[in-house]
Amino acid sequence: MVLSPKEYLGFAVGTDRSLADWGQIAGYFRLLSEHCTRVRVDELGKSTEGRPFLLAIITASENHARLEEILHIQRQLADPRGRSESELYELMASGKTIVLVTLGIHATEVGASQMGLELAYQLAMATDDETTDALNNTVLLLVPSLNPDGLDLVVGWYRQTLGTAYEGSTPPFLDHRYAGHDNNRDWFMFTQQETRLVIEYVQNTWHPQIVLDLHQQGHDGPRIVLPPFVDPYDPNVDPLIRQGVAWLGQTAAAELSAHGKTGVMTNVIYDAYSPSRAYQHYHGGVRILAEVASVRLATPVVVETHELRAGRGYDPQVATWNHPEPWGGGEWGLRCIVEYEKIVALACLRHAAKYRNLWLKNFVSIGKRALIPKPQLYAFAVSLRQHDPRVTAELLQLLMFGGVEVHRATELFCADGVDYPAGTYVVLMQQPYSSFAKTLLGNQSYPDVRRSSDGLPRQPYDMAAHSLPIQMGVAVTEVRAPFTASLVLLREAPDFFPRLANTRLDARWLYIRPEPNGSYTALASLLTSQIEVHRLRHDCQAPPLSAGTLVVSGRERDVVDRLSARLGLSAGNLSQGDLPSVTTLSRLPRVGVYQSHVPNPDEGFVRYVLEQYTIPYTTLKDHDIRAGELMRRFDVVVIPSARFKDINGGLMSGVYPREYCGGLGRVGSEALLEFAEAGGTIVGIDQACDWCIRALQLPVTNVAGAYREEEFFVPGSFLRVAFDINHPLAYGMPAEAAVVFLRSPVFSVDSGAEAVGRYPMTNPLCSGLLHGPEKLLGRAALVECTVKQGRAVLIGFRPHHRAQARGTYKILFNALFRSITEYRG
Numbered sequence: 001m002v003l004s005p006k007e008y009l010g011f012a013v014g015t016d017r018s019l020a021d022w023g024q025i026a027g028y029f030r031l032l033s034e035h036c037t038r039v040r041v042d043e044l045g046k047s048t049e050g051r052p053f054l055l056a057i058i059t060a061s062e063n064h065a066r067l068e069e070i071l072h073i074q075r076q077l078a079d080p081r082g083r084s085e086s087e088l089y090e091l092m093a094s095g096k097t098i099v100l101v102t103l104g105i106h107a108t109e110v111g112a113s114q115m116g117l118e119l120a121y122q123l124a125m126a127t128d129d130e131t132t133d134a135l136n137n138t139v140l141l142l143v144p145s146l147n148p149d150g151l152d153l154v155v156g157w158y159r160q161t162l163g164t165a166y167e168g169s170t171p172p173f174l175d176h177r178y179a180g181h182d183n184n185r186d187w188f189m190f191t192q193q194e195t196r197l198v199i200e201y202v203q204n205t206w207h208p209q210i211v212l213d214l215h216q217q218g219h220d221g222p223r224i225v226l227p228p229f230v231d232p233y234d235p236n237v238d239p240l241i242r243q244g245v246a247w248l249g250q251t252a253a254a255e256l257s258a259h260g261k262t263g264v265m266t267n268v269i270y271d272a273y274s275p276s277r278a279y280q281h282y283h284g285g286v287r288i289l290a291e292v293a294s295v296r297l298a299t300p301v302v303v304e305t306h307e308l309r310a311g312r313g314y315d316p317q318v319a320t321w322n323h324p325e326p327w328g329g330g331e332w333g334l335r336c337i338v339e340y341e342k343i344v345a346l347a348c349l350r351h352a353a354k355y356r357n358l359w360l361k362n363f364v365s366i367g368k369r370a371l372i373p374k375p376q377l378y379a380f381a382v383s384l385r386q387h388d389p390r391v392t393a394e395l396l397q398l399l400m401f402g403g404v405e406v407h408r409a410t411e412l413f414c415a416d417g418v419d420y421p422a423g424t425y426v427v428l429m430q431q432p433y434s435s436f437a438k439t440l441l442g443n444q445s446y447p448d449v450r451r452s453s454d455g456l457p458r459q460p461y462d463m464a465a466h467s468l469p470i471q472m473g474v475a476v477t478e479v480r481a482p483f484t485a486s487l488v489l490l491r492e493a494p495d496f497f498p499r500l501a502n503t504r505l506d507a508r509w510l511y512i513r514p515e516p517n518g519s520y521t522a523l524a525s526l527l528t529s530q531i532e533v534h535r536l537r538h539d540c541q542a543p544p545l546s547a548g549t550l551v552v553s554g555r556e557r558d559v560v561d562r563l564s565a566r567l568g569l570s571a572g573n574l575s576q577g578d579l580p581s582v583t584t585l586s587r588l589p590r591v592g593v594y595q596s597h598v599p600n601p602d603e604g605f606v607r608y609v610l611e612q613y614t615i616p617y618t619t620l621k622d623h624d625i626r627a628g629e630l631m632r633r634f635d636v637v638v639i640p641s642a643r644f645k646d647i648n649g650g651l652m653s654g655v656y657p658r659e660y661c662g663g664l665g666r667v668g669s670e671a672l673l674e675f676a677e678a679g680g681t682i683v684g685i686d687q688a689c690d691w692c693i694r695a696l697q698l699p700v701t702n703v704a705g706a707y708r709e710e711e712f713f714v715p716g717s718f719l720r721v722a723f724d725i726n727h728p729l730a731y732g733m734p735a736e737a738a739v740v741f742l743r744s745p746v747f748s749v750d751s752g753a754e755a756v757g758r759y760p761m762t763n764p765l766c767s768g769l770l771h772g773p774e775k776l777l778g779r780a781a782l783v784e785c786t787v788k789q790g791r792a793v794l795i796g797f798r799p800h801h802r803a804q805a806r807g808t809y810k811i812l813f814n815a816l817f818r819s820i821t822e823y824r825g
C-alpha cells in the first residue's frame with residue numbers, strides 16, 4: 001500500500017499555512033514511482049542551482065509496458081511526411097493522446113506544485129471507470145515543478161516568516177536565479193536550464209497534443225481565468241490550434257461549473273501573440289493556461305464581494321456569458337486553489353481520452369498544413385556575411401533546438417534574382433515547424449487593438465515584437481519565389497563560423513575585430529591575464545578596421561590565436577609599425593550591479609549576460625550602496641531597469657522585515673552621486689534612467705513622461721537607432737541598429753550631455769507597433785553625461801532584454817569598459 005500525500009507529508013495537500021518543499025515533493029514522486037506501476041519518474045537533469053529536475057510519466061500499466069512503441073507512434077504522427085493515409089490511420093488507431101501538465105513555473109504561485117502530489121496519487125490509485133479510461137487512452141507527462149529552485153526559495157521564505165508580521169509576503173528575491181518571473185518568457189530563446197530540459201526531453205521527445213500550464217493571479221479578481229484567449233493571436237498559429245485552445249479551455253470551465261465552482265471566467269486578459277510564452281502553439285500542441293486567484297502564499301485571504309475588482313475588460317462582480325456565476329466572496333485558501341487546479345487537470349485528461357481519435361487526427365492535420373506552401377514566402381536565407389558571425393550561429397542553433405530544419409547550400413544558387421554563395425543557410429517554409437521559424441525570423445506588424453471602454457490602444461499581454469534577426473542584429477532575407485538549389489540538411493547546428501585569424505609571427509601589433517559580442521569575452525580574458533589591451537580611437541583603412549578594434553602586442557600571438565579560434569573572432573596583424581591613436585586598458589573594470597529587494601528580472605538577466613561573456617561583477621544591495629565609499633571598490637555601477645519608486649523607495653516597511661525595506665533612498669543616491677563625482681561611472685538601463693536623471697541631476701529630460709497614451713504608444717517594439725560608432729559607447733556597433741523599446745524613456749539633452757545614439761528622422765519602427773513616430777524623430781536614445789570627474793551613461797532601451805537583444809549587448813559592455821579607459825596618443 002502506498003502512502004497518501006497526507007500520510008507522507010503529515011498534513012493534507014492544501015492545508016492552510018502548510019507547504020511541501022522540493023525535497024518532499026521529489027521524494028513523494030519517487031515513492032510513487034517505486035510502488036505504482038502507473039507512475040514512472042525520470043530525472044531529466046539538474047536545475048540552475050543543481051536540484052533534480054523531474055518528469056513523471058503517468059498512464060495505465062499496460063501503456064507503460066509499451067511506452068517505447070507509443071513514443072514511436074507519436075513521433076511518426078508528429079511528422080506526417082512520406083506516410084500514406086492508411087499508415088497514418090493505423091498509427092492513430094494505436095496511438096495515445098499525449099498530455100503535458102506543467103506546474104509551478106512561477107514559484108510564488110504555490111498551489112500547482114502542491115496539487116501535483118494529490119493528482120499523481122489519485123491517478124496512481126483510482127479504480128473508477130472514468131479515470132481508468134483516461135489512463136488507458138492518454139499518457140500524462142507531469143512536470144512537478146518547472147522551477148524547483150524557486151519552489152525551495154519560496155517555501156523557505158514562507159516557513160521563515162510564518163507566524164510573524166511578514167507571513168504571506170512574497171520573497172524579496174528573484175525566484176529564479178536569473179530570469180525571475182520572466183522564466184516563462186524563455187520559450188524561444190531557450191537560455192535557461194529548466195527551459196532547455198523541458199524542450200529537449202519532454203516537448204521535442206513527446207510532441208504533446210495538449211499542454212496545460214498552471215498559474216495564479218491576484219486574489220481579488222475572478223477565481224479562475226481560462227481560455228479562449230483574447231485577441232490578438234500571432235497570425236502564424238494554426239487555426240486548428242486556436243480552436244483546440246477554445247475547446248479545451250471551455251471544457252475545463254464547464255467542468256468547474258459542474259463541480260459547483262464559481263467565479264470561472266474565460267476569454268479575458270491573456271492574449272496569444274508572443275511565442276515567448278507558447279512554444280507548443282508552433283509545435284502542433286494546444287496549450288492552455290489556467291490562472292487561479294492567489295492567497296498570500298499559503299495563508300488564506302478573506303475577500304468580500306464588494307472588494308472584487310474589475311480589470312482589463314472584465315468585472316468579477318458581474319455575470320456575463322464568459323463568467324456565468326460570480327464567486328460569492330468570503331474566505332479563499334490554498335485548498336480552493338488546489339481543488340480548482342485539480343479539476344482543470346483532470347478535465348484536460350478526460351477530454352484527451354474521450355476524444356483521443358479527434359486529438360490525434362487534428363494533430364496530424366496541423367502537421368500536414370505546416371507543409372503547405374506559404375503564399376509569397378518560400379524560405380529564409382541567412383548569408384555568411386554577418387556583422388557578428390557567432391550570434392548568427394546562435395540564431396541557427398536555437399532554431400534547430402526548436403525543431404526547425406536548417407539547410408546549407410553546397411553550391412551557388414539564385415533566388416528572387418539574387419545570387420547566394422555556397423555555404424548560405426536556408427530555412428525552407430515547407431517543414432513541420434515552419435510556423436515557429438516564420439514567427440521568429442519574420443517581422444511583426446502588431447494589430448491596432450483598441451479598448452472598448454475608451455477607444456485607446458490595448459497593451460499586449462507581453463511584447464508586440466519578437467523578430468530574432470532584428471533583435472540579434474543578424475541579416476536574414478525572405479525569399480518569396482520557389483528556387484532550386486543544392487541543399488544539405490544540417491544534422492548539427494553550426495558552432496560558429498570559421499575563424500578568420502590571420503596573424504603572423506613577426507607582427508608587432510595584432511588586432512581583434514570588435515563587431516562580434518565575443519570580442520568582449522576576449523577583452524575580459526586578456527585583461528584577466530594581465531595583458532594590456534588598446535582600442536583604436538578611429539577607424540583605419542589598411543586593413544579596414546573600425547573604431548574600438550582591440551590591439552595587443554605581437555608577443556601575445558598564441559593567446560590571440562587561441563581566443564579567436566575558441567570564440568570565432570576575426571584577428572590579424574596591424575600593418576603599421578607604430579601604434580595608432582588608441583585608448584588603453586590594463587585591468588578589468590570593477591563592476592557593481594545594483595540589486596534591489598524588489599525582484600527584478602532585468603537585473604537577473606544583466607548577471608546572466610555578464611556571466612555568459614565571463615565579465616566579472618559584484619552584486620550591490622541597498623545597504624552596500626548606502627554605506628558609501630564606492631570608489632574604493634568599483635569603477636562602474638549598473639542600475640538595471642526599474643521604476644524610480646522601486647529604486648528609491650524599495651519595499652514597504654511593515655510588509656517586510658526592516659533590512660529589506662527602503663530602497664536606495666536619499667543616502668544611497670548621495671553615495672552614488674559622490675561616486676560619480678569622484679570619477680566613477682553609473683550606467684542606467686532603460687527605466688532606471690529616470691532615477692539617474694533625478695538623483696545625479698543630469699542635464700537630460702525624459703520627454704516620454706509628458707506624452708499621452710493616445711499620442712504615443714510603443715507596447716514592446718523594436719526601433720531603429722543611429723549610433724556614433726566612433727564613440728566608445730558604440731564601439732563595434734553597426735551605424736544603425738534596432739533596440740528594444742518597452743515603456744522606455746525618450747531623451748532631450750542639454751549642454752553637458754552627449755547623445756551617442758539617436759532615433760532617425762524617419763519612422764524608426766522595425767517590428768511591433770508604434771503610434772506617434774514623430775515624437776521620436778531625432779530624439780536621443782543613448783546619452784553620456786559628465787558628472788565632475790566621472791560620468792553617467794543613460795541607455796534608453798533594453799540592451800540585453802531577456803538575453804534576446806544580442807544586437808545591443810555591446811552597448812552595455814562598452815559602458816562597463818569605458819569606466820577605466822585612459823587616453824594616450
Ligand SMILES: [Zn+2]
Nearest residue numbers: 106109215216
Ligand atoms: Zn504565473
